[in-house]
Amino acid sequence: METEKYAPSDTDVVNRNNADIENETKLKEFIKNTETGKQDSIRVVAYTKEGDPILTDLTFNGEQLEITEDTTRDEYGSGEINTFGCEKILVEGNKYSIIGCQGYDTPYYLAEGK
Numbered sequence: 001m002e003t004e005k006y007a008p009s010d011t012d013v014v015n016r017n018n019a020d021i022e023n024e025t026k027l028k029e030f031i032k033n034t035e036t037g038k039q040d041s042i043r044v045v046a047y048t049k050e051g052d053p054i055l056t057d058l059t060f061n062g063e064q065l066e067i068t069e070d071t072t073r074d075e076y077g078s079g080e081i082n083t084f085g086c087e088k089i090l091v092e093g094n095k096y097s098i099i100g101c102q103g104y105d106t107p108y109y110l111a112e113g114k
Helices: 024-036
Strands: 013-015 040-047 053-060 065-070 080-085 088-092 095-099 108-112
Touching: 013 024, 013 108, 024 040, 024 053, 024 088, 040 108
Parallel strands: 013 040
Antiparallel strands: 040 053, 053 065, 065 080, 088 095, 095 108
């Protein structure tokens, strides 16, 4: 089955394997907004080692962080779109994870730069 290649928009935060995070400043700005209670939303596009995109939409309504994960373009993924609430984004050096997510015992991996 040949699916259409996903082309990230110029506002997407893009994390390709072994590469810097494109639009990382947008991600940092989004994190700052979640800490100050300002509504915001972004899309993070992370690529699997096979090159398939996994889309993660992050929405913050001023109080709650909501994540929508779309793995329908990942050949080896679940092929589902799931939405769940989370507590906050954790930044450790150049690695971004989301913690306190419903249904996840471990942090939800978001992106990692070089």
